[in-house]
Amino acid sequence: MLDDLDRHILEILAGDGRISLKDLAAKVSLSSPSVSERLKRLEERGVIRAFTVEVDPAALGYALQAIVRIRPLPGQLHRVQQLIEEIPEFSECDKVTGDDCFIARLHLRSIDQLDAILDRIIDRAETNTSIVKAQPVKRRLPPL
Template identity: 70%
Template sequence: MDEADTKIIEALIGDARMSLKDLAAHAGLSSPGVSERIRRLLERGVIRSFTAEIDPKALGYSLEAIVRIRPLPGKLHIVQQLIQDIPEFCECDKVTGDDCFIARLAVPSIDKLDGILDRIADKAETSTSIIKSQPIRRRPPPLVIRDEGR
């Protein structure tokens, strides 16, 4: 990735709907040049998708929670499928350590949260934390790997 690719990606992170003309001006390239670079970035998997960020609260999901999930012995695949099938789970990471999954979910109420957790209670142990605020929204890592201290 060179400086022009970095400029294109930074601009798209700020506004994924930015026109090719505006991207070209931002990166100092022609529109066809930017289009070709975006195509290559997509092919290489650097850019995975162009998407809209949705505010769960605006849709009536007033509560978000992080749930640490530890499946009971022999229940890992069943629990993973349950998490995938419950649409309120917005994100889930399979992790090392005491828990197997760390998931984020959005719900309209504590009652709905309890109902979802009840669906997996006989297959896994859970530990839930209600999200009060999100000081850092999901963001990509730095576009250039920093070599600090070397």
């Protein structure tokens, strides 16, 4: 279970994962060694999995995003999953219940690229694609 101080630390890190230990300690009114120990415990418990960087795909030339619902044909589930894992433009994929087996996010340089990628799995799965217009809620922490 998280205490209020752990929650505060996580909220600060979610806003700025590159904050220095000294600045983080000052924001939560603890010493740097105390904050370091708390971070270590949060990592050991699996609460913090990684300190990472957020990259804007548009800045790398990926102007389009698509959400693709994927329903493998009978007997093709594992092969379709393998193909999704191998295609680097799939930046996220969830295996889900319901009519579809996978819901994936693609980052694309052009609409033509979408056809080329989907052609690689179309003989093994049915797909339904939506182009992302905007992302009103970015990935965020669940309530702490």
